[in-house]
Amino acid sequence: MLIIPLTGKISKQNPPLVTILLILINCFVFFVFQWDDDEKYRKAFEFYLESGLAKMEVTRYRDYIIEAQGEGGIPGSAGRKELSDDAFMRLYPKMQRDTVFMKKLLNDEIITTEDPDYGPWKSLRAHFEAMKAQTVGQKYGFKPAERSLVTTFTYMFLHASFMHLLGNMVFLWLVGCVLELGCGRAFYLALYLLTGVAAVWFFGLVYMSSTTPLVGASGAISGLMGAFTVLYGKKKIKVFYSFGFYFNYAKIAGIALLPVWIGKEIFQLLFGGFSHVAYMAHIGGLASGALLGLLNLKFLGQASEEVFGEDPREKIPQILEAAMQQIGKLDMDGARPLLEEVLDIDPHNKIALTHLFNIDKLNPRDERFHQTASRLFHHLTHDGEAHQTLYATYKEYRRLSKKLKLSPDLIFRIASTFSAHGYFDESEKIMAMFLKNRPGYQALPNGILRLGQEYLKNGMKKKGKRCLQIVCKRFPGSAESKIARQLLTSTS
Numbered sequence: 018m019l020i021i022p023l024t025g026k027i028s029k030q031n032p033p034l035v036t037i038l039l040i041l042i043n044c045f046v047f048f049v050f051q052w053d054d055d056e057k058y059r060k061a062f063e064f065y066l067e068s069g070l071a072k073m074e075v076t077r078y079r080d081y082i083i084e085a086q087g088e089g090g091i092p093g094s095a096g097r098k099e100l101s102d103d104a105f106m107r108l109y110p111k112m113q114r115d116t117v118f119m120k121k122l123l124n125d126e127i128i129t130t131e132d133p134d135y136g137p138w139k140s141l142r143a144h145f146e147a148m149k150a151q152t153v154g155q156k157y158g159f160k161p162a163e164r165s166l167v168t169t170f171t172y173m174f175l176h177a178s179f180m181h182l183l184g185n186m187v188f189l190w191l192v193g194c195v196l197e198l199g200c201g202r203a204f205y206l207a208l209y210l211l212t213g214v215a216a217v218w219f220f221g222l223v224y225m226s227s228t229t230p231l232v233g234a235s236g237a238i239s240g241l242m243g244a245f246t247v248l249y250g251k252k253k254i255k256v257f258y259s260f261g262f263y264f265n266y267a268k269i270a271g272i273a274l275l276p277v278w279i280g281k282e283i284f285q286l287l288f289g290g291f292s293h294v295a296y297m298a299h300i301g302g303l304a305s306g307a308l309l310g311l312l313n314l315k316f317l318g319q320a321s322e323e324v325f326g327e328d329p330r331e332k333i334p335q336i337l338e339a340a341m342q343q344i345g346k347l348d349m350d351g352a353r354p355l356l357e358e359v360l361d362i363d364p365h366n367k368i369a370l371t372h373l374f375n376i377d378k379l380n381p382r383d384e385r386f387h388q389t390a391s392r393l394f395h396h397l398t399h400d401g402e403a404h405q406t407l408y409a410t411y412k413e414y415r416r417l418s419k420k421l422k423l424s425p426d427l428i429f430r431i432a433s434t435f436s437a438h439g440y441f442d443e444s445e446k447i448m449a450m451f452l453k454n455r456p457g458y459q460a461l462p463n464g465i466l467r468l469g470q471e472y473l474k475n476g477m478k479k480k481g482k483r484c485l486q487i488v489c490k491r492f493p494g495s496a497e498s499k500i501a502r503q504l505l506t507s508t509s
Contacts, residue, residue, distance in 0.1 A: 035205055036193035055178060075109050116225070116226035120228075154230055160229065169217055173233070185235055189234065196244060198321075212240020212302045216236025219297060220298040245306075247306075330363060356373045364392075370393040371393065381418055391427060404440070408438075408440050411431060429461075466488050469488070485504055
């Protein structure tokens with residue numbers, strides 16, 4: 018069963034920077050440092066099997082079990098029949114989980130120095146360990162029997178495979194964004210690191226003698242899940258759930274996720290068979306995350322529920338559809354408030370602005386026509402791909418309006434856009450209007466200079482020179498006049 022919370026507001030103004038950074042670090046470590054770990058592990062395991070080291074050790078493990086059961090005290094493998102393939106496949110995973118045996122084996126207590134097989138075994142085992150030691154996971158994964166402060170942190174940024182990394186990063190994004198935006202970056206980062214530490218130390222307490230390195234962000238992410246369900250336990254949250262062949266959405270209380278996740282981990286631990294998945298680390302992460310969530314609620318109070326608020330932008334398509342229906346019925350008075358509602362949510366919605374302009378142009382004497390035109394032009398001049406729409410809309414506005422009622426800055430920005438995209442006729446008219454009515458406008462010298470440069474660039478030398486001459490004559494002391502004189506000299 019899969020359960021994923023679908024919540025959180027993400028915007029350019031408030032991006033989940035810590036979550037993004039954690040994902041980038043995990044991906045960087047895997048693709049730059051761990052990419053060939055799988056191949057190194059594969060070669061090491063091939064050596065383990067093909068060299069005879071595997072059967073040698075598993076045979077001793079069989080004898081160890083028989084001796085422990087009191088069925089005879091035959092030392093080593095002496096006098097025993099060769100291990101069958103079926104017995105090997107059955108005993109090998111069991112041996113790997115038997116931390117007591119593995120500790121004795123590596124301490125020379127199973128194959129002792131008096132054993133005739135000790136020399137060959139020791140040599141093969143040393144070579145096998147050397148091959149494994151070449152992997153980043155072996156060096157920096159957490160080994161309970163060899164625990165260190167460094168590997169307590171480095172393990173949570175390592176992964177055993179690409180799919181291991183992918184699964185963890187998907188869930189880190191889904192849950193991490195909510196916690197970061199809802200609880201703040203400082204608490205969220207501390208939560209990730211502390212639950213990761215708690216997860217691995219809980220794992221280490223259960224498997225104190227294990228020398229198998231633990232890697233993966235799963236413990237820390239389980240901690241995020243534990244905190245999430247506690248911090249937002251009373252909040253109805255939208256979740257996606259799947260049973261493999263069936264999936265759907267539902268709203269449930271956040272606290273309901275905690276027992277589900279803990280139960281899932283315990284079930285897989287007890288009935289999942291042999292696995293490299295560290296369920297004890299997951300359980301430790303979940304429990305520590307829940308505890309830190311409780312401490313947050315009691316002492317910090319950093320668990321904003323606004324992160325679960327409905328995004329009003331999701332309503333825009335529905336409102337626009339209703340407005341289109343009113344326009345289709347020629348009910349402009351009914352369409353207007355709907356379009357204005359869209360613009361209250363998204364002031365730069367091009368579709369709503371365009372339709373509102375088309376409604377208001379039916380009555381160009383109304384002040385609202387000029388206000389809507391101003392809003393639409395403001396949007397179009399900031400959209401580098403909308404210059405054709407800007408030109409056509411401006412021509413329509415000029416045709417209907419006897420007097421421009423736009424701000425000087427907006428009109429000049431329209432002229433600059435026209436110059437840059439080859440609509441020289443309208444740009445020249447606007448520049449001439451400014452020369453007549455606002456000759457002291459600060460940006461005017463630069464605007465005329467750029468128009469002249471565009472004329473020259475497009476092969477219209479006569480008009481280009483005329484613009485440059487105007488700059489030199491009307492603004493003789495400006496920096497633009499110096500550039501204009503240089504251009505006039507070079508084009509003579």
